Amino acid sequence: MTADTLDIHLVNHTTSNAVFATVTGLAIDRGNAWFLLRSDGKTPYYPAAPSEILQPLTENCAIQLAGPGETRVITIPRIAGGRIYLSIDKPITFLLNPGPALVEPSVTNPTDANYHTNWSFMEFTYNHDQLYANISYVDFVGFPIALTLTTSAGAEKKVLGLARGGPERIAAGLAAQQDKDGQKWGDLVVKDDKGNLLRILSPNQGIVLNPSLFSGYFEPYIEDVWSHYRQHDLKLDTQCHFGVVSGSVNKHGECLTVDGLEFTKPTTRDIFNASSGPFQTGPDAKRNAIIPRLNAEFNRSVLLSCDCEVPSRKRGEYYRHDVTNHYARLVHDANVDGRGYAHPYDDVAASGGEDHSGFVNDGAPQKLAVIVGGEGD
Numbered sequence: 001m002t003a004d005t006l007d008i009h010l011v012n013h014t015t016s017n018a019v020f021a022t023v024t025g026l027a028i029d030r031g032n033a034w035f036l037l038r039s040d041g042k043t044p045y046y047p048a049a050p051s052e053i054l055q056p057l058t059e060n061c062a063i064q065l066a067g068p069g070e071t072r073v074i075t076i077p078r079i080a081g082g083r084i085y086l087s088i089d090k091p092i093t094f095l096l097n098p099g100p101a102l103v104e105p106s107v108t109n110p111t112d113a114n115y116h117t118n119w120s121f122m123e124f125t126y127n128h129d130q131l132y133a134n135i136s137y138v139d140f141v142g143f144p145i146a147l148t149l150t151t152s153a154g155a156e157k158k159v160l161g162l163a164r165g166g167p168e169r170i171a172a173g174l175a176a177q178q179d180k181d182g183q184k185w186g187d188l189v190v191k192d193d194k195g196n197l198l199r200i201l202s203p204n205q206g207i208v209l210n211p212s213l214f215s216g217y218f219e220p221y222i223e224d225v226w227s228h229y230r231q232h233d234l235k236l237d238t239q240c241h242f243g244v245v246s247g248s249v250n251k252h253g254e255c256l257t258v259d260g261l262e263f264t265k266p267t268t269r270d271i272f273n274a275s276s277g278p279f280q281t282g283p284d285a286k287r288n289a290i291i292p293r294l295n296a297e298f299n300r301s302v303l304l305s306c307d308c309e310v311p312s313r314k315r316g317e318y319y320r321h322d323v324t325n326h327y328a329r330l331v332h333d334a335n336v337d338g339r340g341y342a343h344p345y346d347d348v349a350a351s352g353g354e355d356h357s358g359f360v361n362d363g364a365p366q367k368l369a370v371i372v373g374g375e376g377d
Helices: 166-181 203-209 219-231 268-273 285-300 326-334
Strands: 005-012 019-027 033-037 071-077 079-088 095-097 101-103 118-126 131-135 145-150 156-159 189-191 197-201 234-237 244-249 255-258 261-264 359-362 367-372
Touching: 005 019, 019 071, 019 367, 033 071, 033 101, 071 079, 079 367, 118 145, 118 197, 131 145, 145 359, 156 359, 166 189, 166 197, 166 326, 197 203, 203 268, 219 244, 234 255, 234 285, 261 285, 268 285
Parallel strands: 005 367
Antiparallel strands: 005 071, 019 033, 019 079, 079 118, 095 101, 118 131, 131 359, 145 156, 145 367, 189 197, 234 244, 244 255, 255 261
C-alpha cells in the first residue's frame, strides 16, 4: 500500500523566474471530491459548488516554482485523475461551475483566458496501490517536461521528455511535411502575437478548431486496408482473457468483422479522435479490447506491414507509410527516449514489447520529480 501522502519535486530547468504549477484531481480519501493544492504546496483545497457558472477559485492555488536550476517540494494526498498544470510567465486561470465542476484551460477555445498563456501539463494517479504518471501529447505539445520516479527500492525510473528545442523541431517537421504532401500540418502550430511558438496541436484538436482540416486524408489508406483484409485474415491479440481473435472484411467490403463483431470503415476524423465511428466504446468488453489495438495501428499506419498481426511487433515500421499520423511521428522523434502519448491509444504495444507511451509507476514510491523544461538535449 502507498503512503498517505507523496512528495513531488518540481524542478525548474527553464530560464524563467516565473514558473507556476497548479495541482488538480479527485481526492480518493474524500469520496473523490475535487481537489486543488493551495499555493503553499501542502494544504488541500476542496472547492465548494458556486451558485453561478465561471466563478473564481476562493483560494490561491498557483504554486510558484523556485528559480532556474532549483527545486520546490510539494506534498499531495491520494488523487485520481491528477494533473500538474505548469505555466511560464503567469499562472493559469481556473474557474468553477456548479457541481462543483472545475473549468480547466482549453487549447481549442480562443476566448479561454489561458489561450495565449504558455502552459503544459503532466498526468498522474496516486491511489492505494501505486503511483502511475505520464507525460501526454494527445492534445498538444507544449514546453518540455520530464519525469523521474524514485521507487521503493531506491531505483530511478525516467521519462526523458522532449529534447530542448523539441517543439521547434516538431513545428519545422510539420512545415516540411506540408510542403511534401500539401496537407495543412502547419496549421497545428500556434504562435503568440509576437510570433513565438506557444504550442502544437494534435490533429484531433486541430480538427476541433477547423473541421475541414485533413478532410479525406486517411481515406486512401483505409481503402487499401479494407482491400488487404478481403484477401487476408487479421489476427488481433486482445491481450486479455479473450486471447487472439481473427477477422476479415466481408465480400461486399462493408465491414471488418473480428470474432463476430462488425467494425465499419473509419474516417480520418475517427482515426484521429479514437472515439467515434468504429472506435466508439460501449458495454461490450470484447469490442472495447479490440478498439484500442485497431485504432493505434491505424494511427501508426502499420496494418499493411504487420504480417496481419495486431498489435504489430514491427515497431520500426511505425509511421513509415506516406499517409500516417505525422504529428505522432515527429513527437516521438523529438523525445529524447522516443516515449510519450502522441495519440489516445499510444500505450498499445505487442506483448513483451517496449513501452511507447512514456509512463513511470511504482507500488510504494519515495518521490516523483517533475522537471519543467526537460532534462535532455
